[in-house]
Amino acid sequence: MTAPTSDTVIRVGGASPYDVVVGHGLSGRLPGILGDTVERVAVLYAGTLGALADPVVDALVEHYDVLALGLPDGERAKTAPVAADCWEALGEAGFTRSDAVVTIGGGATTDLGGFVAASWLRGVRVVHVPTTLLAMVDAAVGGKTGINTGAGKNLVGAFHEPAGVLCDLSLLESLPREELVAGLGEVVKCGFVADPAILDLVERTDPAAITWDSAELRELVERAVRVKVDVVVDDLRETGGSGGHPGREVLNYGHTLAHAIERTSDYTVRHGEAVAIGCVYVAELAALAGSLPPGLVERHRAVLSRVGLPTTYDAASFEELHAAMKVDKKARGSQLRFVVIDDLAAPRILAGPREDDLRAAYASLSPRG
Ligand SMILES: NC(=O)c1ccc[n+]([C@@H]2O[C@H](COP(=O)([O-])OP(=O)(O)OC[C@H]3O[C@@H](n4cnc5c(N)ncnc54)[C@H](O)[C@@H]3O)[C@@H](O)[C@H]2O)c1
Ligand SMILES: O=C(O)C(=O)C[C@@H](O)[C@H](O)[C@H](O)COP(=O)(O)O
Numbered sequence: 176m177t178a179p180t181s182d183t184v185i186r187v188g189g190a191s192p193y194d195v196v197v198g199h200g201l202s203g204r205l206p207g208i209l210g211d212t213v214e215r216v217a218v219l220y221a222g223t224l225g226a227l228a229d230p231v232v233d234a235l236v237e238h239y240d241v242l243a244l245g246l247p248d249g250e251r252a253k254t255a256p257v258a259a260d261c262w263e264a265l266g267e268a269g270f271t272r273s274d275a276v277v278t279i280g281g282g283a284t285t286d287l288g289g290f291v292a293a294s295w296l297r298g299v300r301v302v303h304v305p306t307t308l309l310a311m312v313d314a315a316v317g318g319k320t321g322i323n324t325g326a327g328k329n330l331v332g333a334f335h336e337p338a339g340v341l342c343d344l345s346l347l348e349s350l351p352r353e354e355l356v357a358g359l360g361e362v363v364k365c366g367f368v369a370d371p372a373i374l375d376l377v378e379r380t381d382p383a384a385i386t387w388d389s390a391e392l393r394e395l396v397e398r399a400v401r402v403k404v405d406v407v408v409d410d411l412r413e414t415g416g417s418g419g420h421p422g423r424e425v426l427n428y429g430h431t432l433a434h435a436i437e438r439t440s441d442y443t444v445r446h447g448e449a450v451a452i453g454c455v456y457v458a459e460l461a462a463l464a465g466s467l468p469p470g471l472v473e474r475h476r477a478v479l480s481r482v483g484l485p486t487t488y489d490a491a492s493f494e495e496l497h498a499a500m501k502v503d504k505k506a507r508g509s510q511l512r513f514v515v516i517d518d519l520a521a522p523r524i525l526a527g528p529r530e531d532d533l534r535a536a537y538a539s540l541s542p543r544g
């Protein structure tokens with residue numbers, strides 16, 4: 176299949192509407208999004224990705240005073256000292272409320288850069304240019320920003336919606352295969368909680384054919400972005416859904432265990448890989464609670480492993496992971512809460528599952544039990 180050449184514009188409604196654009200070669204759209212009241216633009220980019228950031232900076236210097244700030248790679252960017260360095264640089268350059276931030280990188284960069292934009296002068300405009308599949312379908316969209324602390328993942332942050340998101344699929348050409356596969360973890364998550372057509376597409380496509388320039392990848396990106404957009408327009412700040420739907424928390428499917436795995440592995444396990452393991456875990460938990468048929472648990476394993484994602488884990492004991500899960504933001508007091516599904520696209524919250532079930536679900540995917 177050949178991907179369409181025109182851009183797809185997905186509108187995110189709400190109090191501060193913006194567009195997520197999916198296409199190829201999109202940096203020319205930046206001035207139109209930033210507007211002509213902006214004088215200075217800070218480009219916060221993953222320092223290893225200078226070759227991707229340079230053309231964007233070149234396009235911006237024709238219109239603005241540009242401050243380019245290279246960040247540590249990956250999760251090492253999501254720390255308080257890195258945010259503080261950015262605040263210092265913005266202060267020295269005299270950034271005001273009419274100036275703006277552009278982020279270029281994966282989800283770690285958009286999370287850190289989004290947080291800097293949210294906190295500088297209590298909020299300046301930010302446009303995200305995601306360079307990983309995961310950041311295109313998830314991290315750059317929806318306004319969640321944040322950093323990690325010693326106590327856990329994403330524990331400090333803010334909701335700060337971008338002024339625009341440019342998903343330039345051509346930027347994925349240099350993305351290592353294992354990073355593209357990690358992004359599919361969040362895509363498949365969207366398939367289970369909201370859009371089963373994603374699962375059908377992944378199951379009928381040769382995984383090797385899911386490449387940066389394929390029509391299949393583009394359809395997966397657009398479908399996953401629409402899932403996220405539909406959720407965040409109704410529950411931007413994660414205060415809850417209606418009619419039994421978990422609201423924005425649905426996007427946290429698989430994330431309670433995932434974040435515990437990331438933290439206890441010192442972030443050596445990729446986020447998307449941890450999400451894959453976490454999705455199998457909550458499927459097992461839902462089956463133990465009697466709500467998810469065994470066939471759907473196996474479908475989790477099959478579709479995730481088909482694209483090369485892990486569905487087992489043995490690098491930590493249940494006790495270590497259980498302790499780490501307690502700092503999850505969905506927890507209330509000492510009660511853990513999980514997003515589970517009762518069927519495809521039928522999510523709900525499972526509050527306070529029995530510790531025996533938590534342990535048994537882990538034993539089903541780990542020899543460490
Ligand atoms: N805010 C949200 O809503 C949200 C949603 C999902 C995930 N996240 C966060 O996103 C982070 C994970 O994001 P990620 O998977 O993009 O990881 P990442 O940002 O760590 O990037 C992964 C690696 O890919 C490299 N890379 C990025 N783009 C590249 C390209 N085009 N070519 C070559 N190499 C490239 C990076 O340098 C890095 O080494 C986690 O911190 C997670 O918590 C946030
Ligand atoms: O946007 C959301 O809401 C999500 O939960 C998307 C997740 O994929 C993402 O990993 C997010 O950063 C997790 O948020 P957290 O609140 O659990 O830290």
Ligand SMILES: [Zn+2]
Pocket residue numbers: 313361430446450
């Ligand atoms: Zn995630």
